[in-house]
Amino acid sequence: MSILGVDYGAKKIGIAKADPTGGPAVPLTTLIVANQKEGIERLQQLIASEGVELLVVGVPVSLSQSGAELLRDKDHLNKQMQEVLQFVERLKNTVTIPVELEDERLSTKLANGMQKELVKINGDDAVAAMVILQSYLDRKKL
Template sequence: MGRILAIDYGKKRVGIAVTDPMQMIATRLTTVSSHEIWIFLKDYFAKESVEKVIVGYPMQMNNQPSEAVLYINPFLKKFQKDYPDMPLEQVDERFTSKMAFRTMIDAGLKKKDRQNKGTIDGVSATIILQSYLEQKNYIK
């Protein structure tokens, strides 16, 4: 069984989280610049067994895609072209940034650390992945 990799793709930064090989626990892996994501993915896929990639897809309250899809859709298209055999799922990422911020407060992170947008993106990816795992286990 391979890992599941979650991506919170942003215009400037990409938050990345990953499961353990048994797909039980989601852990924040890193945050990289958007222009470095392809190098990161190539290196990571060469080192680790990844079974599936989950990408947060921004939706509005009316269930329509948000304007952020203007830069996420090209990423998704290139990903599918570069990795045609890798299963890719899009999941609703509504409120994950707010949840990430709240999680950091609850964890006791100092204000300076909570203002680091890279940390927020990484925690958001972790929340996306953990929510996916919980939903997946619930459906079984």
């Protein structure tokens, strides 16, 4: 079983993986997609092949502890945020595992500042997903 971190983009979706029993998040792959539907289909394939029990999706705002405050303010958010939330809602309606949100602000900037070899091998989107997932793991103490 594993946890996947997701850095959503309209064309590229960064994916990272972690074992829920311990260990750090690691970059897994970057999905190149034409649209949200394809992104969700490809994520479903990964969920099945990797034995995923939880998805953590990065969102570009600060979250309340439960994330509920963020969802209530949906109409006042920028276009990027609305697109990410639309993706999350479609994902929640499609997959059978829990989907949690994690603040992704600065994840790509942090990823770009990390060891150049890590970014070169895995791509900045997968490394950004790793930063998002590790932030979630650290916050939850998993």
